[in-house]
Every structure is written in C-alpha cells, then in structure tokens.
Amino acid sequence: MNDEEYNIEYFKEKELIRKKCENCGTYYWTRDNDRKTCGDAPCDIYSFIGEPIFKERSVEQIRESFLSFFESHGHKRLKRYPVVARWRDDIYLNIASISNFQPFVTAGKVPPPANPLVISQPCIRLEDLESIGKTGRHLTAFEMMGHHAFNKRGEEREETGERSGETGEIYWKNDTVRYCDEYLRQLGVDMDGVTYKEAPWVGGGNAGPCLEVITSGLELATLVFMDLKLSPQGQIHIKGERYDKMDTYIVDTGYGLERFVWASKGSPTVYDAIFPDMIKELLNAAGIVHPLETHHELIMQNARLSGAMSRREIAKRVCISPEALKNILGPIESVYAVSDHTKCLAFMLADGIVPSNAKEGYLARLVLRRAFRMLKSLDIAIPLEELVLKQIKTLKNSFPELEESVDRIVEIIALEKSRYDETLLKGGRIVKQLAKQSKLKAQKIHLDKLIDLYDTHGLPPEFVSEVVSTQGVAVDIPENFYSLVASMHGEEQKRVLEPLLDGLNEKTESIPATLKLYYDEPSAFEFDAVVLDSFDDFVILDKTLFFPEGGGQPADTGFLTLEGENRTLKVQDVQEVEGVILHKIENGGGISKGSVVSGHVDAERRIAHTRHHSATHIVVCAARKVLGSHVWQAGAQKGEKRARIDVTHFKRISDAERREIELLANRMVMEDNEIRARFEDRKEAEQKYTFGIYQGGVPPGKAIRIVRIGEDEDVQACAGTHCAKTGEVGPIKILRTERIQDGIVRIEYSAGEAAVLAVQAQEELIKVAAATLKVPPEKLPHTVERFFEEWKQLKKENERLRDDMAMLQIGLLKDHAKDVSGVRVIAEVLPDADTKDMMKIASQLTEDGFLTLLISERGKRASVVSSVPRHLKAEISASELVKRVCEVLGGSGGGKAEIAQGGGEKVEMVEEAMVAGIKLIQDLQK
C-alpha cells in the first residue's frame, strides 16, 4: 500500500512526525521526537498497569462521553443492533459496528440510517475463546464504539440534494484523525504518549489504509479508511489478494470501550476493570483470594508484561517457575473467563439465540459449556443462570431490553446444564470402558481415540484424562489438540455453489426492470405485454403477472400466446435477476423483440401458493405467541399441497403446543383481518418494526415490501403474494412437527382446500384401520393396544408349543437312528419344520450323543441343520457336512463345528442331498 495514503494534513498541522519502529519495522506517527518504538505490544509493555493514563471512569461514563462528543460534532447517535447478525448471511454474530451496515450500505446500495453516525455496538467474537481470561485483554463480548461516515465518489446527486449528506464526501482521513486526537485530549490522555501506527486493514472482502491508536502499550482504537474491495482484476495487491477502488469510501472506526475503562483504572486486567463485582462474588463462592492481594508485585509485573511476552518468558523474568506462575494465575483466570462468558451469554440469549448443534446456536452452546466446565473446576455451586441474571442486572441500565426475556434465559440455561450433565455421564461410562480395555493391554489411550471421543461424543481430552487417571491409565494430550481437530475438519469444506442464473446479469443489465403486475393485481391471471428481449430459453416482457421464485414461494407456471401467430409457449419457470423477470419457456427461441403476447397464469397453483404464503406468516406469528419471542424463522418452503417452516426453538414442540398453535392460527383466520402489503423505506421500516421483519431473509434495496397482518399483529419484509384478508387463507391444518436438528423445529401444514383434503386423508386412514378391526374409530387406540398385547402373548405361546413339539419329535426320531460307520446318526426329512425348530431338535439329540442331519422342505426352499456330538467334531465338522449337503441343493451354508445350518432352492434334490451327506460321514470316519 502506498505510503502517500498516510500523508495526512492534520499530522503536519500538529507537527507529528513519521518514524519507523526499531523493533518491528512498522511506520508510526508521534509527537515525541525521542520515541524509538511504535508503542504497541510486543514492542512496548503495558505501562498503564498501576499508573492509569487518565481519570478513572466507568463503562457508562466512557460510553456516554464518546457518544456525546461525536453528537456535538454533527453525528447522529444510533441505538445498538442485535448481537446476532440477522441481516447478514455470511456471519452469525455481530463482530464490529461496521457489520451493521454491511453489505448494502457499505456497497452504496442502501443509504445509511444517518450520515455521519455514532454508535456503541455490543459485539461478540469467539475466535480467541481459549485465551479468554488468560491474556488479560481478550473479551468475547465487548462494545465497539464507532463513528462512521459514508462517502461517495463522483458528482452524482441523484436525489437533487434532498438529503445533502447522502452523496459526496462527509469527511475523510483528516477529520477522523482530528476527532480522535481531540477526544483523547478531552479524556485527559497525555498526547505525547500517543502513537498512530500504520497498519493496512483487510477484512470481509474490503480493505484500506488504517491507523492504530496506541498509548502505553495498549491499542485503544482503530481508524479504518475503507476504500477498496476484493476484485479479481484489481490493480492493488494486498496480502496476496487483488483489490480495486470502491465507488464508496467509508470511515470505519472502532474504539474499544472496555479498553478505555481499563486504561482509566490501570487494573491488572481488563476483567478487573469491568467486572469487579462479579469477580468478587465468584472468588467468594470459590473460597479463594484474588492473587492481587497475596502476590501483589508478581501480578502487577505479570500484567505489564503480558502483552509483550509469553507466559514462559514472564516466569523467567520474574524469577519463578512457569508451573508456580500457572498455579497462582490458574484459578483467577477461570474466574475472569466466567465473568466474561456470563455477559456474552446475557447478550446472546436475550437477543434470541437458541443453543443448538449448528450455526449460531452452536456458538452459544460452546460458551455455555465452557462456563459450566469452569464453574465446576472452581467448585462453585451457584447455577450459571443466576450469574447471567446478575450480569443482566448490572447491564440493564444501559440495555433495558435484556430484562425482557429472563424467564426464557433461565429455562434455556437450566436445560443446557442438564443436557451437558447427561453428555458427561454418558461420556464417563464410555471412557471407563475404554480405560478398562487399555489397562488390559497395558497401553496408553491412543490419540485417534482421543480425537474420536471429542468429535463424536463431545468429550474434551481434559475430561478423558481425568476419568482415565482414576483407572490408572495414562493419556498424552498434544499441545495442539484442538487445532488438530480443526484442521481435520478444514479439509472437508469443498462446496461449489452453481448459481442457476450465473452470467445472466450482463444480459439483463441494459434491460429496464419488469413491471410487477402481480403486486398491483393480485387476483388477475391474464395480461398482455410486449417482448423486450429473448435469448436462450428465456423471454423478458415489459410487464408480467408471473411471480418469480423467491422467499420460499415457487415460481408461477402457465403459458404465453404470441399474438397473430397462434403459438403458445409453456412457461416452466420464472426467475428475477436485479429487477428483470425472466420467463423460462419450454422449447423457447425464435421470439422476436417487440412481439405482443398475452399471458395466462395457472390460477389454481398460484392461489394455493398465495394461501400457503399468508398461512406461513400466520403460523409463525402463532408459534411466536405460543413458544416465545426467540422463535425465528430458519427456512421455509411453500407448495400447492402443503408448506413448511423451520423455526428456532430449544425443545420439541409438544402435542399440546402444536394444537395451541393450530388453534391460534385458525383464530387469526376467522378474525378475517386485512393483510396489507406495500413498499416502505428500508430504514424507516427497520426502526418502526424492528429487525423482526427479516424472519424470511434480508431483501436488497432501498425500499422493501412490508406485509402486515391486522393491526401489525405480524409484520414481515416479504416479496411473496398474499391474500387480501386472513379469511381467504381458509382452514390451516398442522400436519406434523419434527425436530430437524437441535434447536430447530419444523412445522408442516396445509391451508385452504389443501387443508380440507389433508384432514380427509387422515380421516380416511383411521376409517380404513378401524374398519379392518371392525371397531368404531374412537375405539382404535384401545383395540390396537389389545391386539398388540394379544399378538405378543400368542407369539410366546407359539414358541412354547413349538418347544413341546420338538421334544415330542425327539422321542420319535431316536427310534429312527441308524449306525453309520459306528456313529449313531439321525438323518431325517422333516417336511414342515423351520430352521429354528430343527436347531432345537438337533441340539437336544446331540446332547444325547447323536449326530443329526435334518432337512426340511417348505415351499420353494429346503433348509438343512446338522449337529455333531462334541467328541466327534474333530473328525466331522457340522459346518462341512451342511456345506456338502447344501451344494446338492444348489445353495450354501455354514456355522460352527458342533452345529450348523444352511439351505438351497432345489427342493426336488432332497433325497440325493441326504445320500451325499451320509456318504460324507462314512468317508470322514474311515
């Protein structure tokens, strides 16, 4: 990146000079002529520990000072966004204040909610989960304070200055640095100690120059000047990728709220600065003393060095063994981590994440289980939910919304705890079993086994080691265990997405957006239009009634008739590309531009889709009422006969809940409320109806279509077709619910005529079943149970009778015994016996000293059983005997030397088979 990028006017004006760090070689700007290093860790140590940089302030004070500083400089203050990034499909969690505005605002497709703006955004990052508590500075949940300005290149003032801030430049590098300088000065930071380090920034497909703002070894803020985007033909090379200038250029700043508080307190760790009460309570409960009191100097020294060097190096420096240092720090590190995790969970769960084994739910479970583990290692009996509630109590002044869902949070955490206990209980048994085997073989537990236990059963190696050591078996856990597991999974991800309409953008670019008649005339099915273009199998019209696939609603079908040509074209599929609607025609082609066509939409299909779409909104709304506000749509599919939605929920839907949802949904239908759909301004809609409107996904564009039921009973951003009133949906029948994965349940239902048909079909099933048993339907459950019981009884009785018969037959068969080369042999054909019967007979006879060869013929198949007394099995193997006999029968067999079975299909060869068997016995006895 060009050095010129950092040649900022303000630096010159204030006489900052550019220097090169003697340690790491990066360039930085400073007011201090004598400075030699960049000021960042590891080049400098944390010199603020014990010596705060400015007057002590609380989290609330820093947040307010930042927001009001920028407010007084023309920035609009925004409320926080959720920590779950519902408006994005590339990330699960909100990782930075700029995430709120990606991808549409940053790409210039949607205007920002305000410009410039300032926000303090709670963010969650789990990349460093393992180091939380250990480094003294990492947090999973933190607030990123940011001021943003969205600038546009060029002179295009499309809205003729209606909003002056919407085009052109708001401010760029110079003002950004000035604001930062002034804000730090206002806090009372010694400006001579501040360095601005040049550090090109790359992330999420964007890049740009960046300044890291550092003092006393601590990076307080990052000033990013985002003006590049990933581009295959780009001219600018950064870190092996190619980038190009964007049409927009954006000021993206991130001030670490917690770091400012830490710097103002000079405490050993950031946790001590922001969670003092929680830490006190945890230490109390664990019955331990903060090492700051017992090892004051050591802790302070460790804290100062912790940014600059590894644990091992620190131990050497302070003249103590690494093990001793670890013993002193271990417990407090767990306390720190729990303090952090409880806050993280408060935000995650309050913002509606349902713990599960996939997507963002898995991330919540990860944090939950780490917290459970550490509470256990600290021997703290306070339930985790209580600690999370305590966090919410301290956070509620700033974030009152966290308090709204405490009941659900408590239920979820308790449920997760019992599931985790269950997993460990099961795991303990598996590991003990394994330990027993290893002990027998006098082996250690193999690494493969360790990975398998973690991967398939969720048992961390530490847990395995703990259990196994009680059995006297050793385990070696490699340092890089978790990265080994991760790299194992890394190879799997080869996913190729082949977009159906790839490459069509270029062809549709020059064509004006199609007029969407289906919105204005929802109940019309015939229209006239003009062909604008036609290529491959696609036809583009100036306007259309054909609904394109989207939002889980399938495309309309029907046909187009070419005027004057008497030719009909079957419309198979309809797709939308950037506002242009493409009709896929069966055997398309040869349609000239400018032709006039009349279109006919398959009305029955469309009406069914429309009903199911409106029904979907109603069912989700009902589900939210019954199950809770955390219910979030995770996928949907509408069809002609049925539709389904997947929603997040932390347990199975019970039968009672299912009936309740169905009842509420049908009540909404009977209330016959209006369903209104209209385009609204995106940012106004977001503010008016919250992000809940994005249940079905996030549509692009400045204006989004909002569908409202009744008095805003349900509001969704939705591009689908809808009934005008809920009554038109008709009856809604939930067909079934299913848990498609942990944390997500699927509801399948039919609406309108399809619902009636579905009920009739179910009724029919019951009728047929009842008719077979000759009982009225209401007696079915009782009768079926009785039949099943009777069937089991009869089966047992049958078994007993067969035993008896076998015993009887044994007596008869003994009389038929013949002597073959000195062996008492019973070789018989038993017409109706099955293999099991013959086994019983054979084994009993063998106990009495007979060699048996029994053959039965049942239907098209002959079965053979043979048994050999123990003293003969060395000479004659039953298995060999059966094989020989079955060969004649055209089949095969096998078993043990004492008793074997087999069969074949040549029933007519039974006599020959018997002869062959006896001959073999004679031969073997010679």
Next chain:
RNA sequence: GGGCUCGUAGCUCAGUGGAAGAGUGCCUCCUUCGCGAGGAGGAAGCCACGGGUUCAAAUCCCGUCGAGUCCA
C-alpha cells in the same frame, strides 16, 4: 451448511453373518424377630421402522424416524 457416532430386557450396555446375551432393577421362594445382605428360581425383547443383499441379517447396503456430537 458439512462430517462423525448411536437406537438391543424397565435402566446401563455386550454382541462384525450362523439358536437373543450380561449387569442391575422387578416377581416368587429359601435364610432372618425385622432391616440390610446372601442363596434358588422366574417373568420381561416387533434387536427403532421400511426396503435390499444372502441358504441365513440385531450384525452388511439403501432409505425413514429418533438421539448425541464436532467443525465452518
């Protein structure tokens, strides 16, 4: 979204193609003043479901349903 594992007696689980097993709990009897404990016997299985391969499937293959777990 992708991967892995598991569904066998009320419970916990063995069982890698050849007769459905163990421990524990349950029932009956014996021993004991009674409890605990011990001894003898017994009941209890659609081996999750549906297909396929095979002379033969709890076991192998495919699908469905259910449970668990790891990764992005």
